[in-house]
Amino acid sequence: MRKSRYSDDQIEAAIxxxxxxxxVDEIVRKLGVSEATFAVWKKRLNGSTADTGELSxxxxxxxxxxxxxxxxxxxxELCKATHARDEDLQPGPDLAKVEAAGLMxxx
Numbered sequence: 001m002r003k004s005r006y007s008d009d010q011i012e013a014a015i016x017x018x019x020x021x022x023x024v025d026e027i028v029r030k031l032g033v034s035e036a037t038f039a040v041w042k043k044r045l046n047g048s049t050a051d052t053g054e055l056s057x058x059x060x061x062x063x064x065x066x067x068x069x070x071x072x073x074x075x076x077e078l079c080k081a082t083h084a085r086d087e088d089l090q091p092g093p094d095l096a097k098v099e100a101a102g103l104m105x106x107x
Contacts, residue, residue, distance in 0.1 A: 006031065011041045018042075 004011075014027050018038075028038050
């Protein structure tokens with residue numbers, strides 16, 4: 001398939017000009033393409049604008065999911081820190097009881 005002389009941005013700009021009221025024949029004459037080619041471009045762009053809405057919805061959903069993951073990571077780290085602090089505050093085994101039970105090696 002032959003590559004177009006015009007970038008997608010140039011094609012979109014031409015279509016926007018027509019949608020804003022510029023005559024099609026003037027635009028195609030400036031670009032040096034036929035009206036049939038312009039119609040194909042417009043058809044292709046209209047298909048991609050529907051994809052653009054879907055893409056923006058997916059980007060929004062992705063951002064929400066990223067925020068959720070960050071919140072969950074923060075909660076997990078907070079729980080780990082709290083648990084570690086609680087273990088540090090718990091009293092250790094009473095050495096006298098351990099020694100009395102014969103569990104401590106005597107040197």
